[in-house]
Amino acid sequence: MSSPESNSVLRIPNIRLFIGFRVLFNARFYYPIFTILFLDFGLTLEQFSILNAAWAATILLAEVPSGALADRWGRRRLVRLAGIFMFLEMLLICLTPAGVTPWLFWIFLLNRILSGVAEAAASGADESLAYDSLSEIGREGEWPRVLEALMKLQSVGFFVAMVAGAAVYDPNFAARISGWLGISREWTQEDTLHWPLYLTLVTSVGAFWCAWRMTESHGTISSEETPAEPMDPWRDTLRTGKWILRSPIPFLLILGGLFYDSIGRVFATLTSEYFRNIGVPEAYYGLIGAGIALLGLLLPRVARKMVESLSLPTNTTILAIWLTGSLFGLSFLLPGWGIIFGVTTMVAMRFTDFFLSHYLNREVDSRHRATVLSFRGLAMNLGYGSISLLYGGLIQSLKANGATGDQAFREALSYFAPWFLLTLVVLGVVARIRLRRVPHQH
Structure with a gap:
């Protein structure tokens, strides 16, 4: 009789490689000093804004076509492509x-485009790939355990x-380390400018290795099995x-995830x-x-227990109440104690990701799973972009x-909870209309 450990879903190679790929792909050591890093290279704030817009536009344009390509020509090829593009970026x-002009902006523009294509791929x-590895052996019900792990x-990776990343970017930290090693040297920001990037380059190699080792599930379509025409992905x-x-x-x-x-x-972009x-x-x-990030070590187990023991309507209702309360709490801007509502809002995002991955994968068949998940990504990005524009306006x-800058921020924050309640009303009305005929389809 096999032990629970030997029968663990985490012993499936594709599952381990998927987790390794996701952790390494998202462990970006330059994130804590993202804006400062770009400025220290010699870019301006205006150029930084343009580069971020280019990155977002690349993802939006490539998101859904990449999913269709994955379903048509093979998911493993797209994951490998993502690993290659991450390494190149x-x-x-x-x-x-630093300070390479006039080519600096164009070099970083190419970097942002490569990054956007990698994200989309x-x-x-x-x-x-990971979900179908479970589905083909009849263990798709264990997907929540994969998400939990x-x-x-990812929380550990983000924390590290x-x-x-912040430590190695600091010249003072380099000076302390060299002092402990008996090396007497003056360190400048130019000396440590690339260090977080070097660390991320190393993780990109690890991500590519994981992508290369993943295998295609037997039930999925690949280019070897199905002749593909140029327009096929767009038709799909x-x-x-x-x-x-x-x-x-x-x-x-x-729609609810959006x-x-x-x-x-x-x-999350306004936390500071x-x-x-x-x-x-x-x-x-x-x-x-x-x-x-460390709190993320505890949350997945709770989320898994919820999807295993509670229904979809119950979980979405609990999450709606949690997020509404958090957003109302933010609007009070309580000195010190307001940290609690900032944290609970971020927690709601983690649960949203977990629930959406579990329930959406459960509803989709293997043949067009990647395309559907790409539509999910597209919707999330469009929603974020639209709300960002509304907030800016x-x-x-x-x-x-x-209003001064701080006054405008404080007043705008008070609109978050009413806006979310309005979207819940819209979601409720749409759900009532769309679900009327569902019982007759079973």
Whole structure:
């Protein structure tokens, strides 16, 4: 009789490689000093904004076609492609010295495009490979355990990247380390500029290795089995889009994920401003971020228990109440104690990701899983972009009426909870309309 350990879902090679790929792909050591890094290379804030817009646009344009390509020509090929592009994007700026003009902006533009294509290629394809590895042996019900392990290890990876990335970028840290080693030397920012990038280049090699070792499930379509015409991926994309619109549960899951995720992601980009407005010293920002990462070690088990023991409507209702309370709490901007609501809002995002992956994969068949998951990614990014634009417009309007920067931020924050409640009403109405005929289909 086999032991529980020997029968663990984590012993399946594709599952281990999927988790390894996700952790290494997302462990970006330059994230804690992202903006500062680009500026220290010699870019301006305006150029930094343009580069971020180019990155987002690349993902939006490549997201769904990449999913269709994965379903048509093989998921493993797209995951491998993502690993290659990640390595190239990191190698490019690792080899770029600071202050290279006039080519600096164009080099970083190419970096952002490569990064966007890598994100789009990985989105959906890696998850489809892993899920189908379970489905073909009849163990898809254990997907929550995979998500639990993934979220735990991603939390560890994020924590290490945040702490190590910020440390190696600091010349004072390099001076202390060299002092302990008996090396007397003056370190400058130019000396340590590339160090977080070198660490991420190493993880890109690990991500590519994981991608290369993954195998295609026997039940999926590959280019060897099906002759492909140039227009096939686009036809598959249109067919899958129509299927989502006709299928109530997948459509509502993606729409609900958009509403739940977008408001949380907008707040995630404003956390430093929020902490400053509630009187948290800047020195604690990194510690709070690291604490949230460590909290991720505990959350996945709770999320798994919820999907295994509670229904989809119950879980989405609990999450809606949690997120609504968190957003209302943010609007009070409680000195010090407001950290709690910042953390609970970030926690809601983790649960949203977990629930959406579990329930959406459960509803989708293998043949167009990657395309559907790419539509999910596209919807999440469109939702985030749209809410960001609305938020920017609201801030501009408040300032035009005489509010200072901090006043505008505080007032805008009070709109988050009412907006989310409005989206819940919309979701409820759409769900009531779309689900009317569902019982007759069983």
